Amino acid sequence: xxLIRNISDTALLAAIYRARESEREDPLFRDPFARRLAxxxxxxxxxxxxxxxxxxxxxxxxxxxxxxxxxxxIAAGCDVVVNLAAGLDARPYRLTxxxxxxxxxxxxxxxxDYKEELLKDEQPRxxxxxxxxxxxxxxxxxxxxxxxxxxxxQALIISEGLIIYFTTEAVGELAKDLSQQSSFKYWxxxxxxxxLLKMMQKxxxxxxxxxxxxxxxxxxxxxxxxxxxxxxxxxxxxxxQTAGSLKRLxxxxxxxxxxxxxxAFQANRPWSGACLLENVSSANN
Numbered sequence: 001x002x003l004i005r006n007i008s009d010t011a012l013l014a015a016i017y018r019a020r021e022s023e024r025e026d027p028l029f030r031d032p033f034a035r036r037l038a039x040x041x042x043x044x045x046x047x048x049x050x051x052x053x054x055x056x057x058x059x060x061x062x063x064x065x066x067x068x069x070x071x072x073x074i075a076a077g078c079d080v081v082v083n084l085a086a087g088l089d090a091r092p093y094r095l096t097x098x099x100x101x102x103x104x105x106x107x108x109x110x111x112x113d114y115k116e117e118l119l120k121d122e123q124p125r126x127x128x129x130x131x132x133x134x135x136x137x138x139x140x141x142x143x144x145x146x147x148x149x150x151x152x153x154q155a156l157i158i159s160e161g162l163i164i165y166f167t168t169e170a171v172g173e174l175a176k177d178l179s180q181q182s183s184f185k186y187w188x189x190x191x192x193x194x195x196l197l198k199m200m201q202k203x204x205x206x207x208x209x210x211x212x213x214x215x216x217x218x219x220x221x222x223x224x225x226x227x228x229x230x231x232x233x234x235x236x237x238x239x240x241q242t243a244g245s246l247k248r249l250x251x252x253x254x255x256x257x258x259x260x261x262x263x264a265f266q267a268n269r270p271w272s273g274a275c276l277l278e279n280v281s282s283a284n285n
Contacts, residue, residue: 003045007165007213008111011087013052014161016042017059028064028246033090036118051203057250058272061243062190065274066160067095069188069237073156073276074101078186080152082106084135085162088115092124101126104148106133135162135174142177149181157187164192166217172229179230179281186278187231190239192218193271222265223275230281238263239272 004010015038018031046053070081070091079101083089086105097103103124105112109132116130135141148155157178163171178184192200197218205215219225223233243249244257265271 003041003048004207004211004213006211008087008108009041009045009211010161010208010213011111012038012042013045013049014059014063015088016046017056018063020056021060021063028060028248029067029094031063031090031094033093033119033122034088037088037090037115049204049207051200054250057243057248057253058239060248061239061246062160062272062274064246065237065239065242066158066188066190067091069235069274069276070156070158071095073186073188074098078154078156080104080148080155080183082148082155082157082184084157084159086130087111087161089160090119092126092128093119093122095125097126099126102152103128104131105129106131106135106144108132108134136170138173138177141174145177145181145184149183152183154185155181155183157184159187159189161190163189164197164215164217165213168217168219171217171219171225175226175229175231176281179279182279182281184279186234186276187226188274188276190272190274191223191265193222193265193267193269194218194220195266195268196270196272199270220267222267223273223277226277230279231277232280233275234278235276236263236265237274239274 015034019034019038021027021029022031022034082104084106086107092103103126112130112132131144133140133144178187197215201215208214223236241261241263244254249257263273
């Protein structure tokens with residue numbers, strides 16, 4: 001029996017895997033807030049999802065890869081980070097960030113209130129703003145994007161663990177809305193292949209669907225899907241290859257890692273990766 005009540009509860013699941021990795025003797029990253037944010041429910045949810053537990057390496061790899069991309073973009077001149085569906089992410093508190101950096105977290109009111117209460121005595125390492133907003137509200141998000149776009153020079157958009165819950169049409173609309181802001185230079189997202197989506201739907205799709213959070217989006221063309229919506233792929237890093245290089249794969253999967261070392265998208269195989277996209281929309285020319 002799963003304990004997932006709604007889509008926001010998936011943030012508890014992500015947090016518990018960050019906590020577990022942080023508590024290792026050789027952690028890939030350190031998130032001292034993750035255990036507090038996940039709470040006992042996070043552990044209970046994780047233990048109820050056997051497929052997720054067997055593939056915890058994918059959670060570790062995703063956090064690590066996103067951390068790397070974010071740090072690189074900030075070093076390259078990014079002055080604003082916009083985290084869509086921020087969940088229980090604590091990067092503004094745990095990463096080494098320029099104090100002048102602006103970090104905008106966007107998510108539903110309930111999960112935002114929960115995180116804000118638990119972190120109220122902590123000090124973020126940059127200028128942090130939280131926006132309570134349902135991204136499904138198209139008019140509201142466009143107003144937000146317009147406001148943020150007018151007040152930044154080079155923004156990095158993050159959507160970690162988000163678009164897999166959207167329909168293909170909804171992802172395309174979100175991509176187009178983001179591309180209309182010329183200052184939204186880059187978009188960092190995670191993407192699943194149709195092969196992985198099918199496996200996830202079979203292994204853990206039912207409890208998510210029962211919580212009104214069905215898994216939906218995995219385009220057969222991979223990151224090239226976004227080209228028609230104003231975004232070009234600049235770099236892709238495979239979660240599997242990352243986990244293998246960091247020695248986080250189980251023994252059997254380590255064998256397959258040694259056989260094939262490629263970050264390239266593979267539609268028919270279980271594949272997931274972090275994709276860095278650049279805004280090339282004609283609306284910005």
